[in-house]
Amino acid sequence: MGLKEVFVLPVARHWIAGTDMESALKDAKTANSKGIGAVVNFLGEEITDAATVDAHQAEYLKLQQAIADSGVNGFASVKLTQLGLSISEEDARKRLGKVAANAAGLGQLLWIDMEGSQFTQTTMSIYLDAVSAYRGVGVVMQAYLRRSEEDVKAVLEHGGKVRLVKGAYREQPDVVYTTRESIRENFRKLMGALFDQADGFAIATHDSSLIEDAKKLADSKHTNFRFEMLKGIRDDLKAELVSSGYTVFEYLPYGGSWYAYSKRRLTEHPSNIWLLLRSLV
Numbered sequence: 001m002g003l004k005e006v007f008v009l010p011v012a013r014h015w016i017a018g019t020d021m022e023s024a025l026k027d028a029k030t031a032n033s034k035g036i037g038a039v040v041n042f043l044g045e046e047i048t049d050a051a052t053v054d055a056h057q058a059e060y061l062k063l064q065q066a067i068a069d070s071g072v073n074g075f076a077s078v079k080l081t082q083l084g085l086s087i088s089e090e091d092a093r094k095r096l097g098k099v100a101a102n103a104a105g106l107g108q109l110l111w112i113d114m115e116g117s118q119f120t121q122t123t124m125s126i127y128l129d130a131v132s133a134y135r136g137v138g139v140v141m142q143a144y145l146r147r148s149e150e151d152v153k154a155v156l157e158h159g160g161k162v163r164l165v166k167g168a169y170r171e172q173p174d175v176v177y178t179t180r181e182s183i184r185e186n187f188r189k190l191m192g193a194l195f196d197q198a199d200g201f202a203i204a205t206h207d208s209s210l211i212e213d214a215k216k217l218a219d220s221k222h223t224n225f226r227f228e229m230l231k232g233i234r235d236d237l238k239a240e241l242v243s244s245g246y247t248v249f250e251y252l253p254y255g256g257s258w259y260a261y262s263k264r265r266l267t268e269h270p271s272n273i274w275l276l277l278r279s280l281v
């Protein structure tokens with residue numbers, strides 16, 4: 001066991017279900033018992049060797065079957081670089097087709113997470129092809145990206161589904177809005193377009209002000225949408241939304257590659273430094 005496992009894994013468990021599929025299914029059942037659906041992600045990204053890509057594809061097919069077999073209300077969320085996008089766009093396209101076909105056969109949705117902006121164009125291209133064959137596949141749109149307004153339009157024109165998030169990667173200022181308020185403003189703009197034109201989309205944020213705006217839009221538009229939030233963040237808010245009658249799903253990551261994901265969660269909010277420090281004493 002390395003230093004990361006000793007010092008960071010205990011804190012990372014706050015945001016990840018565990019290191020194996022069994023832990024993810026257990027967390028999914030716990031979420032379901034609170035009226036919350038599960039979006040399950042097998043951790044990993046930017047994979048550059050074919051054998052690992054094979055293993056990730058196999059894990060997703062197994063996960064989708066396990067969700068069906070265990071009667072969990074939930075579905076999978078995958079990153080295209082887990083399916084080989086860093087190696088070959090064509091290979092990732094074919095592999096996504098297999099995972100999407102498996103989801104469709106089991107009557108499940110499938111989300112595609114959005115990664116750093118070097119992958120946005122290829123992810124969009126693969127997604128727009130996939131959604132014409134598999135209507136249950138949705139893609140993440142990041143409000144911090146300047147191009148997202150055009151991308152949301154394209155997704156809606158293709159009858160696709162959007163999970164709207166702020167965006168989690170370190171990007172150059174020419175491609176993203178950089179202030180908290182400008183990101184929020186773009187989130188509101190994109191959210192307005194979704195409430196006007198889309199169906200079955202997800203508002204994925206823990207930001208109370210944006211959630212209040214979504215609730216107001218929901219009151220006037222009566223659209224089919226859900227809130228999605230990450231494991232370990234704002235559990236109070238999840239419960240409050242469920243008890244007010246909103247549909248809420250929780251994103252539950254699991255797997256051995258927990259470090260990059262946990263580092264992102266740890267550093268995006270200053271209070272988490274206390275979590276880390278407390279675990280050391």
Ligand SMILES: Cc1cc2nc3c(=O)[nH]c(=O)nc-3n(C[C@H](O)[C@H](O)[C@H](O)COP(=O)(O)OP(=O)(O)OC[C@H]3O[C@@H](n4cnc5c(N)ncnc54)[C@H](O)[C@@H]3O)c2cc1C
Pocket residue numbers: 112113114115140142165166167168169204205206207208228229230233234250251264265266268269271272
């Ligand atoms: C379901 C889901 C899926 C996502 N998928 C993607 C994806 O595919 N691609 C991508 O780039 N990003 C993704 N994200 C991450 C997203 O882009 C943001 O980085 C993350 O949600 C934090 O932004 P926020 O909207 O919650 O707003 P923030 O302003 O960051 O947070 C609002 C409030 O939520 C709480 N909070 C937020 N984050 C934390 C934290 N780490 N620890 C403790 N409290 C916190 C705090 O109270 C904070 O004040 C996803 C987020 C969710 C909820």
